[in-house]
Amino acid sequence: MAKLSKLYTMQEAAQHNTNEDCWVVIDGKVYDVSAYLDEHPGGDDVLLSATGKDATEEFEDAGHSKSARELMEKFCIGELDESSQAIPELKIVSKKQAADSSKKIVELTKQHWVVPVAVVGLSVVVGFLYFRKK
Known part of the structure; x- marks a missing residue:
């Protein structure tokens, strides 16, 4: 058995x-x-x-x-x-919702552009000062 x-x-x-x-x-x-x-x-x-x-x-x-x-x-x-086994539930998104979320991403990108620009600018200044001393 x-x-x-x-x-x-x-x-x-x-x-x-x-x-x-x-x-x-x-x-x-x-x-x-x-x-x-x-x-x-x-x-x-x-x-x-x-x-x-x-x-x-x-x-x-x-x-x-x-x-x-x-x-x-x-x-x-x-x-x-x-x-x-749980099958994940599919989320149905309308075109309007998709457009709204992409607008939010663009807005966030516009708001946070300062940090990467500051990092690049600071890198250029440090590089310039370093090579100027040589």
Whole structure:
């Protein structure tokens, strides 16, 4: 009989992000590594920083050994529910709204032109004084 695996959402896994209760998601599986935090060779902060996101890439980049991969199976508590991944809501912007936002950008650019001009001007003066002394 196959072992039934519990499904967790990324939001559920992200809620477990403390030293006492730490879950990480790697390769579609959810691991409760709370008991392993003190023993992790990279330190507990590495595992704590992996909560709330898919940490597969970080795990693979670290070059974990075969024995580390076997050890992590001991901490597996379920799988990530891929069907519950939030699809970002598209924001519909009218042409008028787009034009208004581009006008705001132009206005901000006009208001803050002084800083780059001052930096360039100061650079020219310093360069001129430097080469004049030579």
